[in-house]
């Protein structure tokens with residue numbers, strides 16, 4: 001069943017393409033994080049190339065997207081013309097949505113025939129953008145080409161597109177219209193693009209796949225050059241047999257480098273590769289929300305409003321506004337984004353059931369400043385998630401301790417009963433108020449945390465937000481310059497190192513052909529970083545590595561991460577209690593024994609949001 005294979009959840013990796021300069025943070029918020037080779041001329045491929053050029057958790061490049069938190073997904077294509085139902089020659093009806101061509105075994109000629117009648121004259125970009133705006137959504141991702149291969153813009157690569165193969169007005173270009181309206185409204189536009197292609201005869205045959213790839217690259221160049229998207233959202237990267245799909249990690253690495261070469265600031269999701277933590281800039285859990293912050297890579301959860309992505313006229317299983325609001329709160333409270341889908345009908349109109357639900361979410365976000373629990377918000381860190389709601393902290397990307405937490409209460413207590421919050425680290429709550437109400441809120445230390453007792457009724461039945469003003473320790477920013485790196489051109493740290501230098505951070509994606517230095521051939525090398533580490537907070541820290549082939553991390557003489565068995569890109573974690581401002585010995589080892597190579601070192605703690613351990617907190621001795 002295709003659904004099983006397509007719904008494999010992966011969470012996933014940080015990364016970046018060639019040619020980007022590292023972002024710097026506002027002064028006073030810690031040190032800038034130049035890429036290891038910033039300033040120096042770096043090769044675009046081959047030995048010495050590091051494809052990771054910034055930290056997706058903190059960079060300027062990803063910042064707007066991380067703040068936005070809420071986007072609109074649009075599934076619209078030649079399949080929309082069937083509205084989810086295909087009547088076979090024998091009169092029986094087969095149902096599906098954007099997979100209808102394959103799931104209902106529609107012969108190619110038949111599918112082409114129906115597409116020729118596609119006339120989405122009712123597509124109104126202004127209305128679409130308004131629906132997003134009314135929902136409080138800050139970006140839009142529309143399918144430019146789904147698995148059926150049908151392009152929704154007048155591509156020059158083939159005739160299988162909305163202008164050349166439809167009954168639609170030849171002068172219109174809906175992606176252009178959407179771009180214009182989105183720009184006008186200050187909404188970012190991104191394009192979904194399926195790698196898997198059921199229509200192009202060159203896709204499934206390894207002998208002709210290079211020709212397909214050429215056209216795919218040409219189409220992506222058209223999209224980037226002509227519409228200047230903020231992000232590309234790939235899909236269809238998984239192995240499949242009908243038609244054959246053998247997209248490989250290497251294909252993914254090449255494609256990511258290619259599109260980021262076209263536009264270095266582009267954001268790209270992890271399905272550009274094989275949905276691993278090392279692919280693209282962000283992970284893409286589908287139809288589900290991870291139960292906490294995700295290790296190793298920012299993430300965005302995509303979800304349908306009913307049970308289908310594409311329009312299905314028979315599907316009336318709509319999620320309630322309350323469920324959508326709760327989902328959005330859960331996502332923001334775990335430092336993720338929520339990409340909520342609409343599927344326009346054969347005329348190009350978003351169903352009113354979708355529009356009204358979206359508006360209800362937007363109404364909630366706009367009421368009483370409740371949007372503060374979502375926009376720019378992230379994982380609270382300071383407290384455990386309670387049963388009665390979701391907690392987020394303001395300033396998910398700020399390096400300063402949070403000044404406010406927002407507790408979105410979905411289960412309001414009976415009169416006089418407290419809401420309990422379990423603290424993960426010591427901090428104080430200085431004040432509390434209910435957004436949209438002047439009722440008093442009592443806060444008392446209690447057991448492992450605090451009791452918060454509102455005195456009145458909830459403001460909103462779905463979620464009422466209590467703003468908590470908190471005092472958490474001021475960060476102790478360091479003045480480090482990075483770790484000492486010794487690099488060997490063998491995989492055993494044997495003999496004299498080929499290169500010795502200072503690395504600002506451990507943030508490397510060498511992938512298939514890169515290596516730590518031009519003089520070190522790809523494929524076989526080892527690196528040992530040493531020096532000291534200075535935490536900003538007194539906390540129990542989690543260290544995370546994203547590595548391939550092996551990784552080990554010692555802090556204060558303790559082996560915190562022991563991932564010495566060769567592996568494909570993966571995440572490992574270890575914890576250790578540390579004191580703010582104190583310096584601890586650190587040693588990090590990586591070995592590359594062939595194939596792909598990655599090595600990143602991240603940290604997080606109750607006070608510290610997840611990020612690549614920055615240069616300011618690392619010293620070479």
Ligand code: GLC
Pocket residue numbers: 006075098099235236286302309
């Ligand atoms: C999938 C599906 C698809 C949908 C997408 C959204 O993998 O194949 O139809 O477009 O996920 O995330």
